[in-house]
Amino acid sequence: MNAQAAVASIANPRYRYWPWFLLALLALSISFIPLPTSTAVPGSKKLRISASQYEFSPAVTRVNVGDRVTIELLSTDVVHGLYLDGYDLEVIADPGQTATLSFIADKSGTFRFRCLVTCGPLHPFMIGKLKVGSNTLLWRGLALAVLAAAIGFWRLRR
Amino acid sequence: MAIRRLTSEWTARLLLTILVAGLFVAILAGRHAAQAVEVHAVMPERGGWLPGNLSAKVGVPLNLRLISDDVMHGFAVGRQTWPAVDVRPGQVSELTLTFDEPGSYTFYCTRWCGPNHWRMRGTIDVTGEASGPTVAESPEQPLYISLGLDIDAPHEVDVRFDQPPSAKRGEALDFSAPPRFRYRNVYLEQPPYELQQALRVDPRMAELSDADIWDLIAFLWQSQLTPSSVQLGQRLYAENCSACHGEDGDGEGVIAPSNMARNDTESVGGALLPPSDFTDAQQMLGANTALLQGKIIRGGMGTGMPYWGTIFTEEEIEALVDYIWTFQFPMTAGE
Amino acid sequence: MTRSTEPVMSSPRYSGQARYDLTRFPAAKALLINRWPQFLVRVIALVGFLFAILAGLSGTPVGSRNFGIVFIWIVWWALLILVAVPLLGRGWCTICPIPMPGEWLQNRALLGPKGRKPPFGLGRKWPKSLRNIWVQNGAFALLALFSAVVLTQPGVTAVILAAFLFIALGTSLIFERRAFCRYLCPVGGFIGLYSQAAPVEVRVRDTAVCAAHTTKTCYTGSEDGFGCPWGVFPGGLVKNTNCGMCLECLRTCPLDNVAINIRSVGADLTQPRGRKLDEAFKAFIMLGSAFVYSAVMLGPWGQMKAAAYNIGSLPWLLYILVFLVFTFGLLPGLFYLATRAGQILTPRRQSSRKSFTAYAYALVPLGLAAWIAFSLSFVFANASYILPVLSDPLGWGWDLLGTAEYGWTPYLTQHVPALQTLVMVVGLAWAGVTVRRIAQESNNPVSWRQAIPINLFCLLVTVGFLWLFVG
Numbered sequence: 001m002n003a004q005a006a007v008a009s010i011a012n013p014r015y016r017y018w019p020w021f022l023l024a025l026l027a028l029s030i031s032f033i034p035l036p037t038s039t040a041v042p043g044s045k046k047l048r049i050s051a052s053q054y055e056f057s058p059a060v061t062r063v064n065v066g067d068r069v070t071i072e073l074l075s076t077d078v079v080h081g082l083y084l085d086g087y088d089l090e091v092i093a094d095p096g097q098t099a100t101l102s103f104i105a106d107k108s109g110t111f112r113f114r115c116l117v118t119c120g121p122l123h124p125f126m127i128g129k130l131k132v133g134s135n136t137l138l139w140r141g142l143a144l145a146v147l148a149a150a151i152g153f154w155r156l157r158r
Numbered sequence: 159m160a161i162r163r164l165t166s167e168w169t170a171r172l173l174l175t176i177l178v179a180g181l182f183v184a185i186l187a188g189r190h191a192a193q194a195v196e197v198h199a200v201m202p203e204r205g206g207w208l209p210g211n212l213s214a215k216v217g218v219p220l221n222l223r224l225i226s227d228d229v230m231h232g233f234a235v236g237r238q239t240w241p242a243v244d245v246r247p248g249q250v251s252e253l254t255l256t257f258d259e260p261g262s263y264t265f266y267c268t269r270w271c272g273p274n275h276w277r278m279r280g281t282i283d284v285t286g287e288a289s290g291p292t293v294a295e296s297p298e299q300p301l302y303i304s305l306g307l308d309i310d311a312p313h314e315v316d317v318r319f320d321q322p323p324s325a326k327r328g329e330a331l332d333f334s335a336p337p338r339f340r341y342r343n344v345y346l347e348q349p350p351y352e353l354q355q356a357l358r359v360d361p362r363m364a365e366l367s368d369a370d371i372w373d374l375i376a377f378l379w380q381s382q383l384t385p386s387s388v389q390l391g392q393r394l395y396a397e398n399c400s401a402c403h404g405e406d407g408d409g410e411g412v413i414a415p416s417n418m419a420r421n422d423t424e425s426v427g428g429a430l431l432p433p434s435d436f437t438d439a440q441q442m443l444g445a446n447t448a449l450l451q452g453k454i455i456r457g458g459m460g461t462g463m464p465y466w467g468t469i470f471t472e473e474e475i476e477a478l479v480d481y482i483w484t485f486q487f488p489m490t491a492g493e
Numbered sequence: 494m495t496r497s498t499e500p501v502m503s504s505p506r507y508s509g510q511a512r513y514d515l516t517r518f519p520a521a522k523a524l525l526i527n528r529w530p531q532f533l534v535r536v537i538a539l540v541g542f543l544f545a546i547l548a549g550l551s552g553t554p555v556g557s558r559n560f561g562i563v564f565i566w567i568v569w570w571a572l573l574i575l576v577a578v579p580l581l582g583r584g585w586c587t588i589c590p591i592p593m594p595g596e597w598l599q600n601r602a603l604l605g606p607k608g609r610k611p612p613f614g615l616g617r618k619w620p621k622s623l624r625n626i627w628v629q630n631g632a633f634a635l636l637a638l639f640s641a642v643v644l645t646q647p648g649v650t651a652v653i654l655a656a657f658l659f660i661a662l663g664t665s666l667i668f669e670r671r672a673f674c675r676y677l678c679p680v681g682g683f684i685g686l687y688s689q690a691a692p693v694e695v696r697v698r699d700t701a702v703c704a705a706h707t708t709k710t711c712y713t714g715s716e717d718g719f720g721c722p723w724g725v726f727p728g729g730l731v732k733n734t735n736c737g738m739c740l741e742c743l744r745t746c747p748l749d750n751v752a753i754n755i756r757s758v759g760a761d762l763t764q765p766r767g768r769k770l771d772e773a774f775k776a777f778i779m780l781g782s783a784f785v786y787s788a789v790m791l792g793p794w795g796q797m798k799a800a801a802y803n804i805g806s807l808p809w810l811l812y813i814l815v816f817l818v819f820t821f822g823l824l825p826g827l828f829y830l831a832t833r834a835g836q837i838l839t840p841r842r843q844s845s846r847k848s849f850t851a852y853a854y855a856l857v858p859l860g861l862a863a864w865i866a867f868s869l870s871f872v873f874a875n876a877s878y879i880l881p882v883l884s885d886p887l888g889w890g891w892d893l894l895g896t897a898e899y900g901w902t903p904y905l906t907q908h909v910p911a912l913q914t915l916v917m918v919v920g921l922a923w924a925g926v927t928v929r930r931i932a933q934e935s936n937n938p939v940s941w942r943q944a945i946p947i948n949l950f951c952l953l954v955t956v957g958f959l960w961l962f963v964g
Contacts, residue, residue: 050412054795054798055793055794055798055799056793059793074412075270075412076412076413077270077272077412077413079230079270079271085906085907085909088907094269095270095275096396096397096399096400096402096405096411096412096413097396097397109910110910111907112906114874117229118230118246118247118248119229120229121556121642121646122641122799124556124645124871124874124875125789126795126798127792127793128793135963137910137911137914137963138959138960138964140914141914141917141963142956144918145918145955145956146952147918148918148919148922148955149925149949149951149955152924152926152928152948152951153925153929153948163604163605163607164607166528166604166605167605167607170532170603171603173536174539177536177537178540178543181540181547185544185547185551185887188887188889189889225553225890227553227555228554247553247557247558248557249558249888249890249897249898250889
């Protein structure tokens with residue numbers, strides 16, 4: 001059949017796979033639709049993060065998109081490190097020797113950072129969070145979750 | 159069919175036995191032969207260096223296998239030239255040391271591993287005849303001993319500045335200080351405060367203000383320091399001292415609080431003794447270089463200050479004190 | 494591959510879902526029937542298992558450089574939760590080495606039976622009151638309370654693995670068949686439940702054939718193979734839960750009536766027969782422990798990690814209290830409220846307990862998704878320990894493959910949050926579909942209303958997980 005008829009058949013709610021098509025369309029738009037970017041003016045932020053066995057303090061910090069971020073890692077007991085997911089940056093600090101890491105936070109989202117140097121048994125779970133701008137992945141995920149839950153109601157009432 | 163089954167079964171049993179036995183054999187064979195001495199490093203609260211005492215013979219290489227069982231440590235031998243080696247968790251570092259002279263050597267941890275890191279030391283007893291020509295040296299007495307200084311005596315002075323002394327201004331004064339003030343032993347033996355008192359009453363200094371005299375003293379001190387010495391001191395300070403004394407020398411290092419609490423039983427008058435504040439002019443300007451060197455060498459009884467006499471060479475201790483003076487008399491760029 | 498023949502499809506227990514019988518493929522059937530491939534994999538697994546124990550006992554106490562920790566809690570766990578359970582159900586049980594020493598002793602053979610000797614050992618029957626998975630539930634929960642220490646200390650892992658080995662050996666000598674696997678193993682408890690969601694199953698082709706077969710050698714054993722070690726009658730298999738996929742029945746059945754089917758996912762979840770409260774609670778234990786682990790181990794709250802690690806301290810007691818209350822109390826309690834709300838919305842009521850138990854099976858895909866998402870995080874972050882540990886498994890300075898000096902580097906951690914989101918959303922969708930199907934089981938035309946609060950519960954739980962993983 002020609003293209004016009006093909007499109008007409010897909011868009012027709014009577015088309016057998018129409019619900020799947022609609023679902024896929026919704027899921028894709030939720031996942032990839034560009035969201036408005038932050039309007040905050042990028043500035044300069046200095047974050048003093050202490051590392052001890054086995055937590056970072058403060059464990060959760062927030063910066064704006066585009067900020068020039070300087071992380072000062074201060075180890076308070078043994079040698080620790082900090083590796084930032086998503087930015088692939090790392091720094092190691094001995095106690096008494098604060099180490100700095102400077103970068104521009106151009107990616108938005110919530111990024112976990114982990115300790116880099118084995119600092120004891122719980123080392124793999126020594127985790128903190130850096131929030132840059134808004135966490136669009138979480139919002140998209142929540143919207144997708146609502147969509148997924150809706151599947152549980154589809155054609156429920158026969 | 160039955161025979162095939164039987165042979166299958168016995169093949170299976172043989173395979174199982176070989177593999178399981180092979181596992182044990184492989185592990186036993188892999189156990190390192192006692193050619194090397196294995197030293198485990200753990201946080202000092204759980205033992206420090208295990209074992210803490212090693213023996214060696216002059217001229218015979220000592221093969222060491224160093225491994226950490228918990229956090230990052232480091233290994234170095236005091237007053238020797240071998241570079242420090244990181245002792246990493248779960249990873250073996252191999253090191254060979256050959257001693258030329260008998261005696262007792264101290265090895266110590268070089269990466270901070272907790273509040274008691276500075277206690278993490280061990281000894282290597284080296285026996286035998288010294289190889290090579292021995293320099294018949296009488297062990298030099300540290301200056302504070304030959305001067306008969308009491309390191310524990312308080313040295314607080316009453317000093318007030320409107321602005322911190324500046325060596326640059328002192329140099330700009332272009333004042334010819336009397337020659338005797340330029341001798342190195344003034345830098346070594348005279349506290350800045352005493353020097354200031356002496357200069358104050360000297361009639362040739364009458365035109366100078368108090369601030370000018372301090373600037374002059376700053377300049378005199380600085381002319382005794384060399385950039386390479388200060389640089390060495392800075393590195394040693396960062397690696398060994400800043401955790402307690404603070405990266406800015408203010409006595410508020412990250413490890414300081416845990417050491418303070420531990421020593422309160424022996425503190426003066428029941429108060430907690432924090433690490434010395436090198437930015438405190440009242441304390442520093444009443445001390446002389448020999449005194450500071452002595453404190454580093456011997457450590458402080460009743461405080462958490464370790465003794466470094468077996469760890470640092472004379473050159474290193476001088477460099478450290480040179481650097482410490484820069485907290486009072488900052489080195490300006492280019493000098 | 495051909496579709497199963499008519500008699501199977503007409504059997505009422507198959508809910509009209511498609512099945513593809515692997516054993517119709519001669520090559521596949523030969524591979525599965527032959528004892529050697531399975532035996533070889535089992536032996537390798539046993540050697541690896543023993544090595545993990547020895548590494549834990551004599552190797553370095555630094556977990557990331559010890560074969561025991563890396564290969565059990567990163568490699569084996571990743572393969573289990575990411576591959577074996579979702580795709581093969583009880584596929585791990587097929588090759589698990591833990592019961593093997595005991596089973597080999599019982600069978601008096603490593604491979605097939607040599608003559609009809611009675612099994613070695615006392616051969617007692619498992620006590621009736623313990624013929625459920627409550628002991629496994631308890632064992633899993635107990636391990637979970639100590640997990641922070643177990644997962645990080647090679648010595649502790651070694652002791653626990655050795656304990657499994659000895660307990661399995663002991664039960665094989667006292668009880669008949671694989672009592673450890675069926676009633677004691679904490680891993681078996683959860684993969685049994687989750688295997689209901691798997692796309693693989695062992696079933697008979699035609700129950701009429703089994704009915705006509707008087708000797709039932711699949712259960713009693715024959716010259717070709719041993720009776721089902723799991724104590725299951727293959728002819729009566731309706732769900733995957735208790736079938737360990739050991740393939741004995743494939744070898745014993747003289748009538749070629751046993752099939753290994755590939756089927757659509759989640760088929761057993763909507764099977765109304767055989768739903769039990771102990772399994773329902775297992776679903777809550779898995780969901781609850783995934784939540785607590787995600788919060789404690791992957792979260793930024795150091796106090797909680799310290800509490801979980803310092804066994805015996807007051808914070809630890811608080812931690813286990815919160816864990817137990819959350820897993821055994823709060824989650825099932827909330828779910829019960831959801832089922833009650835569903836009941837109230839439905840005029841003609843079903844028993845509350847039946848409703849609760851039935852809908853709990855919808856938490857299986859959700860729990861599986863949560864465990865996959867949780868595992869993705871630490872597996873990707875720490876997979877780089879695998880190569881160094883292969884070269885230096887004991888931390889003794891070996892360098893077997895030349896990779897001992899490789900440092901730690903995270904793999905693809907920037908993509909992990911997106912993957913976790915995807916997994917959770919898919920799990921929620923699957924759970925919703927399952928809830929829907931369960932709601933439509935009853936002939937009550939308004940029973941669909943029961944699904945509403947249950948779906949909301951699932952959505953709430955998913956939101957909680959998303960916040961923990963991605964927020």
